[in-house]
Amino acid sequence: xxxxxxxFKHRRRVDKQRNQLGNKEGSSGSMSKxxxxxxxxxxxxASDKLFEELGTxxxxxxxxxxxxxxxxxxIPFSISINDFNETTIEAFxxxxxxxxxxxxxxxxxxxxxxxxxxxx
Numbered sequence: 855x856x857x858x859x860x861x862f863k864h865r866r867r868v869d870k871q872r873n874q875l876g877n878k879e880g881s882s883g884s885m886s887k888x889x890x891x892x893x894x895x896x897x898x899x900a901s902d903k904l905f906e907e908l909g910t911x912x913x914x915x916x917x918x919x920x921x922x923x924x925x926x927x928x929i930p931f932s933i934s935i936n937d938f939n940e941t942t943i944e945a946f947x948x949x950x951x952x953x954x955x956x957x958x959x960x961x962x963x964x965x966x967x968x969x970x971x972x973x974x
Contacts, residue, residue: 889916 893901901912910918922930938946952959962968 898912901915905912905915908915919930962971
């Protein structure tokens with residue numbers, strides 16, 4: 855085996871070890887990568903302002919998001935196609951209050967019972 859081949863194999867082994875260490879969250883000495891995203895000016899300005907008020911930066915917030923996603927193996931917030939209006943949200947909140955209260959709330963066994971009670 856030539857010196858060149860030995861050096862190449864050694865470097866591959868060292869690179870592999872560094873990559874394995876670098877993949878662990880919070881490891882020191884790992885190389886950093888750059889992620890570039892495009893957002894409109896209003897979104898950038900609003901996020902910078904918000905995160906400054908929270909004592910951090912937009913970049914740090916994005917890093918927090920990525921770390922949490924990796925740790926939980928999920929998107930760390932709810933994503934929904936439902937776009938509920940204020941009245942619907944209030945109704946959901948009222949249902950939750952009723953469910954969590956110990957009051958004698960009279961329910962219905964079926965939608966038919968409800969409609970009969972309403973005279974529909």
